[in-house]
Amino acid sequence: MTITLYHAPMSCSLAARLALVEGDLDHELVVVDTSSGEHRGEVYRRINPLQRVPVLAVNGNRIRENSAILPLIADLVPEAELLPPDFLGRAQVASWIGYIATELHPSWSAVFHPGRVTEDADGADAVRGAAIGRLSNAFDFLEHQLVDRQWLTGEMRICDLYLAVLSAWRMVPHVAGRLPEFPRLSALQQAVFTRPKLAPVVADDMKLRAALSSQAVIGGR
Ligand SMILES: N[C@@H](CCC(=O)N[C@@H](CS)C(=O)NCC(=O)O)C(=O)O
Known part of the structure:
Protein backbone atom coordinates (compact mmCIF):
# COMPACT_ATOMS: atom_id res chain seq x y z
CA MET A 1 0.00 0.00 0.00
CA LEU A 82 -7.57 5.22 16.74
CA LEU A 83 -11.27 4.34 16.31
CA PRO A 84 -13.04 1.87 18.59
CA PRO A 85 -14.32 -1.38 17.03
CA ASP A 86 -17.97 -1.05 18.13
CA PHE A 87 -20.60 0.87 16.16
CA LEU A 88 -21.68 3.05 19.08
CA GLY A 89 -18.09 3.96 19.96
CA ARG A 90 -17.40 4.84 16.32
CA ALA A 91 -20.52 7.01 16.23
CA GLN A 92 -19.32 8.89 19.31
CA VAL A 93 -15.97 9.63 17.65
CA ALA A 94 -17.75 10.61 14.40
CA SER A 95 -19.96 12.96 16.38
CA TRP A 96 -16.91 14.77 17.80
CA ILE A 97 -15.24 14.96 14.40
CA GLY A 98 -18.44 16.45 13.02
CA TYR A 99 -18.52 19.04 15.77
CA ILE A 100 -14.88 20.01 15.32
CA ALA A 101 -15.20 20.13 11.52
CA THR A 102 -18.39 22.18 11.43
CA GLU A 103 -18.10 24.40 14.52
CA LEU A 104 -14.44 24.93 15.37
CA HIS A 105 -12.81 24.68 11.96
CA PRO A 106 -14.99 27.25 10.11
CA SER A 107 -14.58 29.70 12.99
CA TRP A 108 -10.82 29.36 12.68
CA SER A 109 -11.11 29.87 8.92
CA ALA A 110 -12.93 33.16 9.56
CA VAL A 111 -10.08 34.24 11.86
CA PHE A 112 -7.45 33.39 9.23
CA HIS A 113 -9.42 34.59 6.19
CA PRO A 114 -11.86 37.33 7.26
CA GLY A 115 -11.88 38.57 3.67
CA ARG A 116 -13.79 35.43 2.70
CA VAL A 117 -16.59 36.39 5.07
CA THR A 118 -16.89 40.14 4.42
CA GLU A 119 -16.25 42.27 1.39
CA ASP A 120 -15.92 45.30 3.63
CA ALA A 121 -12.23 46.24 3.56
CA ASP A 122 -12.57 47.55 7.13
CA GLY A 123 -14.59 44.58 8.32
CA ALA A 124 -11.78 42.15 9.18
CA ASP A 125 -11.66 43.05 12.87
CA ALA A 126 -15.42 42.61 13.28
CA VAL A 127 -15.33 39.22 11.55
CA ARG A 128 -12.39 38.09 13.67
CA GLY A 129 -14.07 39.34 16.83
CA ALA A 130 -17.26 37.38 16.06
CA ALA A 131 -15.29 34.25 15.14
CA ILE A 132 -13.24 34.45 18.34
CA GLY A 133 -16.50 34.75 20.31
CA ARG A 134 -17.83 31.62 18.61
CA LEU A 135 -14.55 29.80 19.26
CA SER A 136 -14.72 30.80 22.88
CA ASN A 137 -18.20 29.27 23.23
CA ALA A 138 -17.14 26.08 21.46
CA PHE A 139 -13.98 25.70 23.56
CA ASP A 140 -16.01 26.36 26.69
CA PHE A 141 -18.37 23.54 25.72
CA LEU A 142 -15.41 21.22 25.06
CA GLU A 143 -13.78 22.22 28.33
CA HIS A 144 -16.92 21.11 30.19
CA GLN A 145 -16.94 17.78 28.35
CA LEU A 146 -13.44 17.11 29.66
CA VAL A 147 -14.38 17.63 33.30
CA ASP A 148 -14.20 13.93 34.18
CA ARG A 149 -11.92 12.54 31.46
CA GLN A 150 -8.68 13.25 29.65
CA TRP A 151 -9.98 12.36 26.15
CA LEU A 152 -13.25 13.26 24.43
CA THR A 153 -14.57 9.68 24.44
CA GLY A 154 -12.49 8.28 27.31
CA GLU A 155 -9.64 6.83 25.17
CA MET A 156 -7.36 8.68 22.77
CA ARG A 157 -8.96 8.58 19.31
CA ILE A 158 -8.68 10.51 16.04
CA CYS A 159 -11.09 13.20 17.32
CA ASP A 160 -8.55 14.05 20.06
CA LEU A 161 -5.75 14.45 17.50
CA TYR A 162 -7.96 16.78 15.44
CA LEU A 163 -8.96 18.77 18.54
CA ALA A 164 -5.35 19.06 19.76
CA VAL A 165 -4.30 20.68 16.47
CA LEU A 166 -7.20 23.15 16.38
CA SER A 167 -6.59 23.91 20.05
CA ALA A 168 -2.92 24.73 19.38
CA TRP A 169 -3.94 27.57 17.08
CA ARG A 170 -5.04 29.54 20.15
CA MET A 171 -1.55 31.03 20.23
CA VAL A 172 -1.59 32.55 16.73
CA PRO A 173 -1.06 36.33 16.75
CA HIS A 174 -4.62 37.36 15.85
CA VAL A 175 -6.01 35.34 18.75
CA ALA A 176 -3.33 35.20 21.46
CA GLY A 177 -4.69 36.78 24.64
CA ARG A 178 -8.23 37.11 23.25
CA LEU A 179 -9.54 33.75 24.49
CA PRO A 180 -9.96 32.69 28.11
CA GLU A 181 -7.83 29.89 29.56
CA PHE A 182 -9.12 26.37 28.96
CA PRO A 183 -6.90 24.23 31.19
CA ARG A 184 -8.45 20.84 30.38
CA LEU A 185 -8.26 21.54 26.66
CA SER A 186 -4.62 22.60 27.08
CA ALA A 187 -3.99 19.35 28.98
CA LEU A 188 -5.48 17.32 26.12
CA GLN A 189 -3.36 19.21 23.59
CA GLN A 190 -0.26 18.68 25.70
CA ALA A 191 -1.03 14.98 26.16
CA VAL A 192 -1.26 14.53 22.37
CA PHE A 193 1.78 16.65 21.51
CA THR A 194 4.02 14.93 24.08
CA ARG A 195 3.16 11.32 23.24
CA PRO A 196 6.44 9.52 22.59
CA LYS A 197 5.74 8.89 18.90
N1 LIG B 1 -13.14 21.09 5.27
C1 LIG B 1 -11.73 20.94 5.02
C2 LIG B 1 -11.03 22.20 5.47
C3 LIG B 1 -9.56 22.15 5.12
C4 LIG B 1 -8.89 23.49 5.35
O1 LIG B 1 -9.51 24.53 5.60
N2 LIG B 1 -7.55 23.46 5.24
C5 LIG B 1 -6.78 24.67 5.41
C6 LIG B 1 -5.58 24.41 6.30
S1 LIG B 1 -6.10 24.14 7.96
C7 LIG B 1 -6.29 25.13 4.06
O2 LIG B 1 -5.95 24.33 3.21
N3 LIG B 1 -6.26 26.45 3.89
C8 LIG B 1 -5.82 27.08 2.71
C9 LIG B 1 -6.84 28.08 2.24
O3 LIG B 1 -7.97 28.05 2.73
O4 LIG B 1 -6.50 28.88 1.37
C10 LIG B 1 -11.19 19.71 5.76
O5 LIG B 1 -11.65 19.43 6.86
O6 LIG B 1 -10.31 19.02 5.22
Whole structure:
Protein backbone atom coordinates (compact mmCIF):
# COMPACT_ATOMS: atom_id res chain seq x y z
CA MET A 1 0.00 0.00 0.00
CA THR A 2 1.30 3.49 -0.81
CA ILE A 3 0.14 6.44 1.26
CA THR A 4 0.86 10.11 0.52
CA LEU A 5 -0.23 13.00 2.71
CA TYR A 6 -0.36 16.49 1.21
CA HIS A 7 0.34 18.60 4.23
CA ALA A 8 0.88 22.21 5.31
CA PRO A 9 2.95 22.34 8.51
CA MET A 10 0.97 23.25 11.67
CA SER A 11 -2.28 23.39 9.67
CA CYS A 12 -5.23 21.03 10.21
CA SER A 13 -3.46 18.39 8.12
CA LEU A 14 -1.14 17.86 11.10
CA ALA A 15 -3.96 15.75 12.60
CA ALA A 16 -3.65 13.27 9.72
CA ARG A 17 0.13 13.30 10.03
CA LEU A 18 -0.15 12.50 13.73
CA ALA A 19 -2.64 9.70 13.03
CA LEU A 20 -0.32 8.14 10.41
CA VAL A 21 2.61 8.20 12.83
CA GLU A 22 0.56 7.00 15.81
CA GLY A 23 -0.59 4.11 13.61
CA ASP A 24 2.97 3.33 12.42
CA LEU A 25 1.80 3.66 8.82
CA ASP A 26 4.58 4.21 6.27
CA HIS A 27 3.80 7.26 4.20
CA GLU A 28 5.25 9.96 1.99
CA LEU A 29 4.80 13.55 3.12
CA VAL A 30 4.36 16.22 0.46
CA VAL A 31 4.73 19.66 2.05
CA VAL A 32 2.45 22.30 0.55
CA ASP A 33 3.44 25.86 1.41
CA THR A 34 0.04 27.46 1.93
CA SER A 35 1.68 30.58 3.38
CA SER A 36 3.14 31.42 -0.03
CA GLY A 37 -0.02 30.36 -1.89
CA GLU A 38 1.41 27.13 -3.35
CA HIS A 39 -1.99 25.46 -2.85
CA ARG A 40 -3.50 27.87 -5.36
CA GLY A 41 -0.97 27.05 -8.05
CA GLU A 42 -1.71 24.86 -11.05
CA VAL A 43 0.25 21.88 -9.72
CA TYR A 44 -1.63 21.57 -6.43
CA ARG A 45 -4.98 22.40 -8.02
CA ARG A 46 -4.58 19.19 -10.00
CA ILE A 47 -4.26 17.35 -6.66
CA ASN A 48 -7.14 19.21 -5.02
CA PRO A 49 -9.25 21.66 -7.04
CA LEU A 50 -10.59 22.97 -3.71
CA GLN A 51 -7.08 24.26 -2.95
CA ARG A 52 -6.99 22.92 0.59
CA VAL A 53 -4.96 20.51 2.65
CA PRO A 54 -5.14 17.75 3.70
CA VAL A 55 -5.36 15.32 0.82
CA LEU A 56 -4.54 11.69 1.52
CA ALA A 57 -3.71 9.49 -1.45
CA VAL A 58 -4.00 5.75 -0.78
CA ASN A 59 -2.80 3.62 -3.67
CA GLY A 60 -3.41 6.63 -5.89
CA ASN A 61 -6.96 7.29 -4.63
CA ARG A 62 -7.13 10.87 -3.41
CA ILE A 63 -9.34 11.58 -0.42
CA ARG A 64 -10.19 15.09 0.80
CA GLU A 65 -11.66 16.34 4.10
CA ASN A 66 -10.39 15.65 7.60
CA SER A 67 -13.73 14.01 8.41
CA ALA A 68 -13.03 11.31 5.79
CA ILE A 69 -9.25 11.13 6.05
CA LEU A 70 -8.96 10.59 9.79
CA PRO A 71 -11.38 7.60 9.96
CA LEU A 72 -9.73 6.17 6.85
CA ILE A 73 -6.32 6.23 8.53
CA ALA A 74 -7.85 4.63 11.65
CA ASP A 75 -9.41 1.88 9.54
CA LEU A 76 -6.13 1.19 7.73
CA VAL A 77 -4.57 0.25 11.05
CA PRO A 78 -7.34 -1.08 13.36
CA GLU A 79 -4.83 -2.46 15.86
CA ALA A 80 -3.80 1.12 16.77
CA GLU A 81 -7.38 1.66 18.03
CA LEU A 82 -7.57 5.22 16.74
CA LEU A 83 -11.27 4.34 16.31
CA PRO A 84 -13.04 1.87 18.59
CA PRO A 85 -14.32 -1.38 17.03
CA ASP A 86 -17.97 -1.05 18.13
CA PHE A 87 -20.60 0.87 16.16
CA LEU A 88 -21.68 3.05 19.08
CA GLY A 89 -18.09 3.96 19.96
CA ARG A 90 -17.40 4.84 16.32
CA ALA A 91 -20.52 7.01 16.23
CA GLN A 92 -19.32 8.89 19.31
CA VAL A 93 -15.97 9.63 17.65
CA ALA A 94 -17.75 10.61 14.40
CA SER A 95 -19.96 12.96 16.38
CA TRP A 96 -16.91 14.77 17.80
CA ILE A 97 -15.24 14.96 14.40
CA GLY A 98 -18.44 16.45 13.02
CA TYR A 99 -18.52 19.04 15.77
CA ILE A 100 -14.88 20.01 15.32
CA ALA A 101 -15.20 20.13 11.52
CA THR A 102 -18.39 22.18 11.43
CA GLU A 103 -18.10 24.40 14.52
CA LEU A 104 -14.44 24.93 15.37
CA HIS A 105 -12.81 24.68 11.96
CA PRO A 106 -14.99 27.25 10.11
CA SER A 107 -14.58 29.70 12.99
CA TRP A 108 -10.82 29.36 12.68
CA SER A 109 -11.11 29.87 8.92
CA ALA A 110 -12.93 33.16 9.56
CA VAL A 111 -10.08 34.24 11.86
CA PHE A 112 -7.45 33.39 9.23
CA HIS A 113 -9.42 34.59 6.19
CA PRO A 114 -11.86 37.33 7.26
CA GLY A 115 -11.88 38.57 3.67
CA ARG A 116 -13.79 35.43 2.70
CA VAL A 117 -16.59 36.39 5.07
CA THR A 118 -16.89 40.14 4.42
CA GLU A 119 -16.25 42.27 1.39
CA ASP A 120 -15.92 45.30 3.63
CA ALA A 121 -12.23 46.24 3.56
CA ASP A 122 -12.57 47.55 7.13
CA GLY A 123 -14.59 44.58 8.32
CA ALA A 124 -11.78 42.15 9.18
CA ASP A 125 -11.66 43.05 12.87
CA ALA A 126 -15.42 42.61 13.28
CA VAL A 127 -15.33 39.22 11.55
CA ARG A 128 -12.39 38.09 13.67
CA GLY A 129 -14.07 39.34 16.83
CA ALA A 130 -17.26 37.38 16.06
CA ALA A 131 -15.29 34.25 15.14
CA ILE A 132 -13.24 34.45 18.34
CA GLY A 133 -16.50 34.75 20.31
CA ARG A 134 -17.83 31.62 18.61
CA LEU A 135 -14.55 29.80 19.26
CA SER A 136 -14.72 30.80 22.88
CA ASN A 137 -18.20 29.27 23.23
CA ALA A 138 -17.14 26.08 21.46
CA PHE A 139 -13.98 25.70 23.56
CA ASP A 140 -16.01 26.36 26.69
CA PHE A 141 -18.37 23.54 25.72
CA LEU A 142 -15.41 21.22 25.06
CA GLU A 143 -13.78 22.22 28.33
CA HIS A 144 -16.92 21.11 30.19
CA GLN A 145 -16.94 17.78 28.35
CA LEU A 146 -13.44 17.11 29.66
CA VAL A 147 -14.38 17.63 33.30
CA ASP A 148 -14.20 13.93 34.18
CA ARG A 149 -11.92 12.54 31.46
CA GLN A 150 -8.68 13.25 29.65
CA TRP A 151 -9.98 12.36 26.15
CA LEU A 152 -13.25 13.26 24.43
CA THR A 153 -14.57 9.68 24.44
CA GLY A 154 -12.49 8.28 27.31
CA GLU A 155 -9.64 6.83 25.17
CA MET A 156 -7.36 8.68 22.77
CA ARG A 157 -8.96 8.58 19.31
CA ILE A 158 -8.68 10.51 16.04
CA CYS A 159 -11.09 13.20 17.32
CA ASP A 160 -8.55 14.05 20.06
CA LEU A 161 -5.75 14.45 17.50
CA TYR A 162 -7.96 16.78 15.44
CA LEU A 163 -8.96 18.77 18.54
CA ALA A 164 -5.35 19.06 19.76
CA VAL A 165 -4.30 20.68 16.47
CA LEU A 166 -7.20 23.15 16.38
CA SER A 167 -6.59 23.91 20.05
CA ALA A 168 -2.92 24.73 19.38
CA TRP A 169 -3.94 27.57 17.08
CA ARG A 170 -5.04 29.54 20.15
CA MET A 171 -1.55 31.03 20.23
CA VAL A 172 -1.59 32.55 16.73
CA PRO A 173 -1.06 36.33 16.75
CA HIS A 174 -4.62 37.36 15.85
CA VAL A 175 -6.01 35.34 18.75
CA ALA A 176 -3.33 35.20 21.46
CA GLY A 177 -4.69 36.78 24.64
CA ARG A 178 -8.23 37.11 23.25
CA LEU A 179 -9.54 33.75 24.49
CA PRO A 180 -9.96 32.69 28.11
CA GLU A 181 -7.83 29.89 29.56
CA PHE A 182 -9.12 26.37 28.96
CA PRO A 183 -6.90 24.23 31.19
CA ARG A 184 -8.45 20.84 30.38
CA LEU A 185 -8.26 21.54 26.66
CA SER A 186 -4.62 22.60 27.08
CA ALA A 187 -3.99 19.35 28.98
CA LEU A 188 -5.48 17.32 26.12
CA GLN A 189 -3.36 19.21 23.59
CA GLN A 190 -0.26 18.68 25.70
CA ALA A 191 -1.03 14.98 26.16
CA VAL A 192 -1.26 14.53 22.37
CA PHE A 193 1.78 16.65 21.51
CA THR A 194 4.02 14.93 24.08
CA ARG A 195 3.16 11.32 23.24
CA PRO A 196 6.44 9.52 22.59
CA LYS A 197 5.74 8.89 18.90
CA LEU A 198 4.17 12.29 18.29
CA ALA A 199 6.46 14.76 20.05
CA PRO A 200 9.18 14.50 17.33
CA VAL A 201 6.52 14.98 14.63
CA VAL A 202 5.18 18.13 16.27
CA ALA A 203 8.75 19.46 16.63
CA ASP A 204 9.45 18.67 12.98
CA ASP A 205 6.21 20.36 11.89
CA MET A 206 7.11 23.51 13.83
CA LYS A 207 10.54 23.51 12.20
CA LEU A 208 9.04 23.04 8.74
CA ARG A 209 6.58 25.82 9.43
CA ALA A 210 9.32 28.20 10.50
CA ALA A 211 11.38 27.34 7.44
CA LEU A 212 8.55 28.30 5.12
CA SER A 213 7.55 31.89 4.49
CA SER A 214 7.25 33.96 7.66
CA GLN A 215 3.52 34.49 7.06
CA ALA A 216 1.73 34.05 10.37
CA VAL A 217 -1.51 32.82 8.83
CA ILE A 218 -1.75 29.08 9.36
CA GLY A 219 -4.50 28.49 6.82
CA GLY A 220 -2.53 30.34 4.18
CA ARG A 221 -3.10 33.67 2.51
N1 LIG B 1 -13.14 21.09 5.27
C1 LIG B 1 -11.73 20.94 5.02
C2 LIG B 1 -11.03 22.20 5.47
C3 LIG B 1 -9.56 22.15 5.12
C4 LIG B 1 -8.89 23.49 5.35
O1 LIG B 1 -9.51 24.53 5.60
N2 LIG B 1 -7.55 23.46 5.24
C5 LIG B 1 -6.78 24.67 5.41
C6 LIG B 1 -5.58 24.41 6.30
S1 LIG B 1 -6.10 24.14 7.96
C7 LIG B 1 -6.29 25.13 4.06
O2 LIG B 1 -5.95 24.33 3.21
N3 LIG B 1 -6.26 26.45 3.89
C8 LIG B 1 -5.82 27.08 2.71
C9 LIG B 1 -6.84 28.08 2.24
O3 LIG B 1 -7.97 28.05 2.73
O4 LIG B 1 -6.50 28.88 1.37
C10 LIG B 1 -11.19 19.71 5.76
O5 LIG B 1 -11.65 19.43 6.86
O6 LIG B 1 -10.31 19.02 5.22
